[in-house]
Amino acid sequence: MTAADDFVFASGISDDEQTAEAIAEVIEALRDRLGEGAVDFVAIFATPHHRGSMDLIAERVQAELSPRIALGATAGGVLGSGFELESRPGLTMLAGRMPGAELRSFCHHDFDWPTVKDDPAALREALLGIEAPPSDADEQTRAVLMFADPFTTPMVKLMPALNAALPGIPIIGGMASAAVEPGDNRLIYNDNVFDQGAVGLAISGPVQVDCIVSQGCRPIGDPGLITKAHKNLIQEIGRKPALAAVEAVASEADESERELLQHGVFVGRVINEYKDHFGRGDFLIRNIIGADRNSGFIAISDFVRVGQTVQFHVRDTHTAEEDLRLLLQTQLLHDPAAGVLMCTCNGRGQNMFDKPNAESTIVREALGEVPIAGFFAAGEIGPIGTDNFVHGFTAALAIFRPAPGDIQS
Template sequence: MADQMHFASAITIEDSIETATGDLAAQIRTQMSGQTLDLALAFLSPHFGRVATSVASGLREALSPRTLLGCTAEGVIGPEQEIERGPAIALVAGHLPDVDLVPFVLPVTDWTQTLDSPAAFRQAVVAPAATRLFVMLADPYSVPVEEVLGAFNSFYASVPVIGGMASGWPQPGGNALLLNDHILSAGAVGVAFAGDVEVDVVVSQGCRPIGRTFTVSAARENVILSLDGTPPLVRIQEVVAQLGEEDRALLKNGLLIGRAIDPHQETLGRGDFLIRSVMGVDPESGAIAVGDTIQDGEAVQFHLRDAVAAEEDLEMMLTPQLFFEPPRGAFLFSCNGRGTRLYDHPDGDVSLIRQVLGDVSLAGFFCAGEIGPIGGKNFLHGHTASLVLFRPQSRAH
């Protein structure tokens, strides 16, 4: 029988290092049936943050993955459940024949020098020819992640980057990033994929548009001064006036604005926007501040987010996968504002993924910011579920 791509995933709520790593290893071994592990991703609740070195050592000793990557997380996601509080570790591992894996570290450094120079960035992020995917885990306190993603977009154009910001620690220096036997409290770690692997990235922003599309007629940095020649506050009032009672109630969760991904697309709908928060309003001028730099001439539309929209959006993004061979494995990077903070039931995202895709080996974590591509460029998101699905290239589509 030919050597085939195979994934396994596990989760444990054991609170001692030895018991937790032993439990995870036993689950993975059972699913892998003796196959060697080329890659393992481990996500640790804050309970294990101070002992991350011992956890990594235990997993490496028990499973011998060629590359071990991971980080601490406010909550972790296993193949069937999401553990948002309490001790837990989630693990996903893969046997990846004919796949090239090249790990990398981005230490805290003179970021300007690293990010502005193609040679310096490629020296820091060494990637094989025809790289198909980067997975990156970063510390939110020490990494200018939007600038880092800008460098990926410039120097590794069209290659998707997916991952998340480590979470669960309220101050700098408390998060742990794992790469083999290295444990970092700052910077970023990751791995590049090339070779016989097909990746499909699903980025579900969990929103729906309201009102109509407007053109930005005046903007300065992250402040929109005019929409179609009218103050944005007036436009918001016009949109809100057309909403039903239930949608108006959702405004307490915050108003969002979407930037059109393709400025030349004539008809825009759900999934055609990069979603950002409306951060503030100047009642005198009617200007609004948003969570991104805005340019004159952009098409924008206001959005709302709720549990129903989040489920509908994720299901809509997943459904096209049913036309292809089932994925062998998946990594999920979900916002720490999702879970039971969004849904009225536990295991919201992972249960929907299993409902649509079936029994897929999956693990992930609740992030302090999610990384994923929209419209061919990589961005940092909030309130998003970023999912990557793996298949062997030779049998994918």
């Protein structure tokens, strides 16, 4: 028997409002596929209905599944096994066995943020236990999973620090979304439950983790060069006021594009400036959060600098569905997926697709009846190019399978 034969994932979901019953239902679904014995990893996501019982959930997971690592978060909605539970009780889990995998968990208690934020080697050692990236490809980190509380985690500073400490390593995850004020989210870290901070897991060894980030936007108009900027203000594009560039795109748009523009226009910032042509997937999408008609400046939800290429984008249901399907099609070039972790925006779901279970259905239509679990996040973490970012209105997926050519164990 090969290690690949033992590489197996399972998912379960329950809409029972009673936490004890929901736990039992989910764990039974996991055991039906996994059988008895310990598992390597469990991801746990629960709606606010179970917030007061997260200690019980963590305790039962340890007792029933004996995972090497368990991580989790509360969320406004959860998804699993082809179902998406929004605005109602929900508990979902993804569990997996990954023979030979090296797993290293971390939480905010593991490092002193003021000390490591400007020291990539110190941050890398705190997260991975190594000061320098390994030279042996078999030892390299395949991916990092991370879940964080948006009220207490400085993501604007943390993501650049992580990119510097973990160059080229994809980070997939999301921000807990079950709270409207600090202290109301919950994070599970093995048998601990926190109301702040971040938890995560680094995966290395004979595991393939493919990351998909579907931003669900399409470009409109032509790319332009930022010629004047300050922090998150785009002042000029092509030596003309940025707001004038928005108005020019609107004036040249066709009727269907104008209708989409009424629902919002986004700025896409090119990630790789060395490409000759830019298309969907080459841009990091950011919201326009303000504009000043007198100055012609626009403000976006990111920092920009002179010399960057930008293009305006629109988002609609058709584009979001098409984008996710196209990205999933690339997975057909690989061996069948064993499991999927999905973090999608709490502004997507039925709000965007106007039907239940839309994204879970798309994933399963593309990948088959693969175990899937995840949650609706208040910000999704995932890579564009070689760097990782916090996104909005995005679906971020980690797709697990044995490494190609996995040998006999």
